[in-house]
Amino acid sequence: MAHHPPEPFRIKMVEPIKLLDRDARKAAIRRANYNLFSLRAEDIFIDLFTDSGTSAMSQAQWAAMLEGDEAYAGARSYFRLAEVIQDIFGFSYFLPTHQGRAAENILSACLVKPGQYVPSNIHFDTGYANISVRGGHPVNLVIDEAHNPTVYHPFKGNMDLQKLRDFIKQIGPHQIPFGMITVTNNAGGGQPVSMENLRAVSQTYKEFGIPFFIDACRYAENVYFVKLREPGYADKTPLEISREMFALADGITMSGKKDGIVNIGGFIAMNDKALFEQASNELLIREGFPTYGGLAGRDLDAMAVGLREALREEYLAYRLGQTTYLADRLRELEIPIIEPPGAHAVYVDAGQLLPHIPQEQFPGQSLSVELYLEGGIRTVEIGSLGFAHPDPQTGQMVHPKLELLRLALPRRVYTQSHLDYVAEILAKTAARREQIPGYRLIYAAKLMRQFTAQLEPITLDVHPSEPSLELSMLQV
The missing domain is CATH 3.40.640.10 (Type I PLP-dependent aspartate aminotransferase-like (Major domain))
Structure with a gap:
């Protein structure tokens, strides 16, 4: 295992977190219409949704x-x-x-x-x-x-x-x-x-x-x-x-x-x-x-x-080191990621991990839902749900080049054992990748639809005859 710098701080205050059982997680994600933005924070065990505003102050x-x-x-x-x-x-x-x-x-x-x-x-x-x-x-x-x-x-x-x-x-x-x-x-x-x-x-x-x-x-x-x-x-x-x-x-x-x-x-x-x-x-x-x-x-x-x-070198060495540690764990488990890893997050290549899910069925979103179901982890897709858009000339949907799942690390919040848990849950999820369904939109706003979108899973052995809602919902 690669070494990374120890945390340049001591923990002075803690916040309790709780892992709901699988049935409770399943009910929670259904109530949220399979959009992790709509989950209650108290229903999440490890929250890697964003590093924005979620860090621990000194x-x-x-x-x-x-x-x-x-x-x-x-x-x-x-x-x-x-x-x-x-x-x-x-x-x-x-x-x-x-x-x-x-x-x-x-x-x-x-x-x-x-x-x-x-x-x-x-x-x-x-x-x-x-x-x-x-x-x-x-x-x-x-x-x-x-x-x-x-x-x-x-x-x-x-x-x-x-x-x-x-x-x-x-x-x-x-x-x-x-x-x-x-x-x-x-x-x-x-x-x-x-x-x-x-x-x-x-x-x-x-x-x-x-x-x-x-x-x-x-x-x-x-x-x-x-x-x-x-x-x-x-x-x-x-x-x-x-x-x-x-x-x-x-x-x-x-x-x-x-x-x-x-x-x-x-x-x-x-x-x-x-x-x-x-x-x-x-x-x-x-x-x-x-x-x-x-x-x-x-x-x-x-x-x-x-x-x-944020400019202190000991802090920055720890910050990059923590992300590198998680990336190293995922490589060991043969989870495809964006190379080299950045500093604030590790990005899983959801398109490569879930090749059976086409872009219009949001593989990054599919993987994010499964990680929550498997281990109470909240992450965010960086792919077609958030970044696909109609071409201004043709009206045809333009998809991003990559379908990603972002594991964003809040600053000074999680420990190495938390990251080990995340890696283990990702490995369990990847082991049953063929069973993971794609998703279709049932509601989406015109702009920034990922924040309030409502989705439903697509049964793997059923191919709906109706046209995708992806473009029509953008025009709501």
């Missing part, structure tokens, strides 16, 4: 919350957070928001007009939706290696520079209000982006006069991958690498619920004063006054501490 963060200044405007907490953001990210202006999607909402509201295009490596669901709801078109231009689960590439999150250049020339810079890149690339397996690629992407956007924004929610993890894997960075601190990274961009959106290690919070930052003033007006309408942005003062203080804690 004693320093809890102490900072007691100093939170709840003044409506100009609170001390705001200025403490502003100092940290200026030190790490370096932008001239920032606005707090209640989470990352609110920052994406404000950016899209300010800049996106109907018919425009926003390129990125791969847009995640909330960013995709915020662009789409304003009539824009999110475009994914990640390198081809990202779609090959078994090939090793140290920076599978990289943007394909030639694709980006060709796309800008084809569409025209005036049709691109801003360009993005996500670090790390969540929808593509949590893969990092190299500094070399970020620099080239920045230069390309600047060449065509296109503002460049980074989705920075897992910035610290990306920074540590740069330190470990990219020549010339081994002797630099995570803070130094972070400053170099963000100096390449015109702004960022950030969910503090990831590498801010808080339960709620985010922000948007930029250098353009006119955009800041426009964003401030949007924030006033949707989030609150610009010095609190929908958050309590104590939340601002907790995020200020968490942003710094």
